[in-house]
Amino acid sequence: MDKITVQGQTPPSNSNPAARAFRNPYIRYILFGVVIALLPLLAKSGVMPSSFLVNLGGVLIYSIVALGLNLLLGYSGLISLGTAGFMGLGAYISGYLSGTVGLPFLLTVLIAIAAAAVIGVLVGFVSLRVAGIYLAIATLCVSEILRKTFEELDQFTGGFSGLTAGYPTLFGFKLSREATFVLLTAALVLVMMLTHNLVNGQMGRALHAMRGSEVAAQAMGVYLLKYRLIVFAIASAYAALGGALYMHFIKFSYPAVWILTLSLNILAVVVIGGLRSIYGTVIGALIVFAVPDLLLKRIPVIGGIDGIAYIFTGVLIILVVMFYPSGVVGIGHDIKRLISRGRKGGAGNG
Amino acid sequence: MAKATHSGAALADGLVLDIHDLSIQFGGLKAVEALSFHVKEQEIFGLIGPNGAGKTTAFNCITQFYHPDRGQVVFRARDGRVLDLVGLPVHDIIRLGLVRTFQNVEVIKELTLIDNVLIGAHTDFKATILEQALRLPRARREEREMRAKAVRALEFMGIAHLKDAPAGGQPYGVLKKVEMARTLMAQPKLIILDEPAAGLNDSETAELAETIRRMRDEYRCTILLVEHDMRLVMNICDRICAISFGQFLACGTPGEIQGNKLVQEAYLGEEEPE
Numbered sequence: 001m002d003k004i005t006v007q008g009q010t011p012p013s014n015s016n017p018a019a020r021a022f023r024n025p026y027i028r029y030i031l032f033g034v035v036i037a038l039l040p041l042l043a044k045s046g047v048m049p050s051s052f053l054v055n056l057g058g059v060l061i062y063s064i065v066a067l068g069l070n071l072l073l074g075y076s077g078l079i080s081l082g083t084a085g086f087m088g089l090g091a092y093i094s095g096y097l098s099g100t101v102g103l104p105f106l107l108t109v110l111i112a113i114a115a116a117a118v119i120g121v122l123v124g125f126v127s128l129r130v131a132g133i134y135l136a137i138a139t140l141c142v143s144e145i146l147r148k149t150f151e152e153l154d155q156f157t158g159g160f161s162g163l164t165a166g167y168p169t170l171f172g173f174k175l176s177r178e179a180t181f182v183l184l185t186a187a188l189v190l191v192m193m194l195t196h197n198l199v200n201g202q203m204g205r206a207l208h209a210m211r212g213s214e215v216a217a218q219a220m221g222v223y224l225l226k227y228r229l230i231v232f233a234i235a236s237a238y239a240a241l242g243g244a245l246y247m248h249f250i251k252f253s254y255p256a257v258w259i260l261t262l263s264l265n266i267l268a269v270v271v272i273g274g275l276r277s278i279y280g281t282v283i284g285a286l287i288v289f290a291v292p293d294l295l296l297k298r299i300p301v302i303g304g305i306d307g308i309a310y311i312f313t314g315v316l317i318i319l320v321v322m323f324y325p326s327g328v329v330g331i332g333h334d335i336k337r338l339i340s341r342g343r344k345g346g347a348g349n350g
Numbered sequence: 351m352a353k354a355t356h357s358g359a360a361l362a363d364g365l366v367l368d369i370h371d372l373s374i375q376f377g378g379l380k381a382v383e384a385l386s387f388h389v390k391e392q393e394i395f396g397l398i399g400p401n402g403a404g405k406t407t408a409f410n411c412i413t414q415f416y417h418p419d420r421g422q423v424v425f426r427a428r429d430g431r432v433l434d435l436v437g438l439p440v441h442d443i444i445r446l447g448l449v450r451t452f453q454n455v456e457v458i459k460e461l462t463l464i465d466n467v468l469i470g471a472h473t474d475f476k477a478t479i480l481e482q483a484l485r486l487p488r489a490r491r492e493e494r495e496m497r498a499k500a501v502r503a504l505e506f507m508g509i510a511h512l513k514d515a516p517a518g519g520q521p522y523g524v525l526k527k528v529e530m531a532r533t534l535m536a537q538p539k540l541i542i543l544d545e546p547a548a549g550l551n552d553s554e555t556a557e558l559a560e561t562i563r564r565m566r567d568e569y570r571c572t573i574l575l576v577e578h579d580m581r582l583v584m585n586i587c588d589r590i591c592a593i594s595f596g597q598f599l600a601c602g603t604p605g606e607i608q609g610n611k612l613v614q615e616a617y618l619g620e621e622e623p624e
């Protein structure tokens with residue numbers, strides 16, 4: 001095995017194997033996943049209300065979707081308000097094919113991903129012509145067209161009344177809710193690792209260059225169109241994966257789910273959690289999709305306010321943009337820096 | 351407009367770049383007009399002229415950021431092919447061995463210095479995106495090799511100790527070095543530097559002169575530079591081409607250019623370090 005060096009990380013100086021393993025980003029992703037995969041046990045043993053599991057499963061799904069948007073917005077500087085449409089596309093394709101057609105779950109997920117990636121590529125072409133607010137509007141239109149399609153194609157989607165599905169069947173085993181939760185965790189960890197690899201390699205640098213300086217990117221041989229197409233395809237694929245998992249975890253889908261509000265919430269996840277941060281994206285999803293339901297709504301008076309979730313998210317976005325433009329992960333970094341500065345200062349003076 | 355034949359262009363032995371009749375207009379403004387000059391292998395060639403003379407525009411026409419209205423840019427690529435660059439896509443230029451820096455440094459603030467430098471090797475990566483996503487052996491090996499190469503480029507520029515620092519917040523002098531290190535990643539045949547000394551102090555400029563010579567000698571490449579610092583230009587350039595209002599004035603050795611009447615007139619009234 002060769003040593004994996006990640007940008008910004010100095011190689012471990014101590015030889016403690018456990019400490020060294022912990023610095024390996026892949027081991028960290030896996031540990032992270034193992035911890036999350038244990039949550040159903042908490043629910044089973046009654047430490048955590050088992051209804052939390054549905055919320056937290058949603059967080060995992062939205063994390064996958066938001067990682068795709070982070071590739072677009074954070075790394076490449078491309079805006080998209082079309083996330084919900086692609087998620088819905090994945091949900092309906094996977095739900096219809098596994099239910100009515102009876103294809104194996106994994107195959108339906110792959111087909112959903114492929115279909116979304118193809119449409120994502122088409123949006124990528126648009127992104128070469130329009131930028132900024134116009135790209136936002138164009139992607140929103142694509143999403144609305146998709147949603148309209150979900151409404152109209154009711155022989156596939158069930159129209160307004162929606163489509164239902166069961167928990168996935170994997171290799172002949174029908175998964176329980178808890179097992180599906182573990183599957184969601186595995187999918188998220190996989191997507192985190194893939195994203196990590198992509199953003200820390202040649203493609204990631206090309207995306208950074210595309211965002212930071214188009215002229216430098218082009219002079220260094222980055223073909224802007226190619227990378228726009230690729231990154232839109234990947235983001236759409238992540239959204240469709242999230243949608244397919246949603247379909248088989250939440251178990252229903254109707255057109256009114258896949259609306260602008262959802263796309264905006266995913267955008268909030270990325271902005272609040274942290275542009276260009278993988279763990280930050282998960283934290284953002286937790287804040288946007290779990291905190292309002294699991295905490296705020298339980299607080300008396302405040303919890304009773306209509307639309308408390310929107311108010312909460314809105315206020316947070318403003319606070320983050322004003323004080324922590326790099327997202328709430330920035331708070332963690334600042335604390336770490338404060339601690340190490342304190343230590344250094346102490347050593348120097350002592 | 352793309353030319354019918356990019357290859358099949360002719361270039362005399364010993365030349366790396368031959369610019370012929372290059373012209374471009376913006377609206378009615380003739381930014382570069384019928385400009386011709388040639389650059390020999392492994393020379394340091396200066397392009398000078400007063401502000402707004404069209405130097406950056408000429409560079410942009412060579413590197414295909416602008417597609418010139420008229421003229422040829424015949425280049426001997428790093429694989430020995432001779433071709434006219436006019437009409438080629440801008441992102442295809444670097445893989446021929448022609449790489450540039452920018453008058454206003456263009457580095458990515460959020461990336462570390464070494465990652466900025468690695469962008470210069472973008473076209474030399476062979477691993478597909480799938481191989482990168484899965485970190486398959488070829489992707490890992492390439493990344494490792496390119497990182498080692500980038501460290502050497504940073505060492506060459508004397509800033510290897512900063513390799514893991516983010517580019518944002520670094521002093522201007524360091525960023526200029528990052529840009530130059532980035533050109534060294536591209537297996538350069540011809541490096542184009544747009545005002546490398548701008549914003550540098552005297553000692554940094556002296557160091558720069560030495561660096562440019564070392565780049566030429568150790569990377570065995572040709573340097574084409576625009577510079578307003580006449581002391582630097584006269585010191586390091588083998589030959590110089592002077593332009594004014596987009597038009598050719600003179601071409602020759604530093605001594606010849608200094609003695610040229612047309613050049614002196616063009617610079618009259620310009621504040622100029624002697």
Ligand SMILES: Nc1ncnc2c1ncn2[C@@H]1O[C@H](COP(=O)(O)OP(=O)(O)OP(=O)(O)O)[C@@H](O)[C@H]1O
Nearest residue numbers: 376379381399400401402403404405406407408453
């Ligand atoms: N994209 C453009 N559109 C319109 N005009 C342009 C464009 N690029 C350059 N010009 C004009 O062409 C002329 C030459 O500009 P250029 O930047 O090439 O000058 P320069 O010799 O590099 O000057 P400096 O020494 O100040 O960098 C200027 O009048 C400039 O305004």
Ligand SMILES: [Mg+2]
Nearest residue numbers: 405406407453
């Ligand atoms: Mg200029």
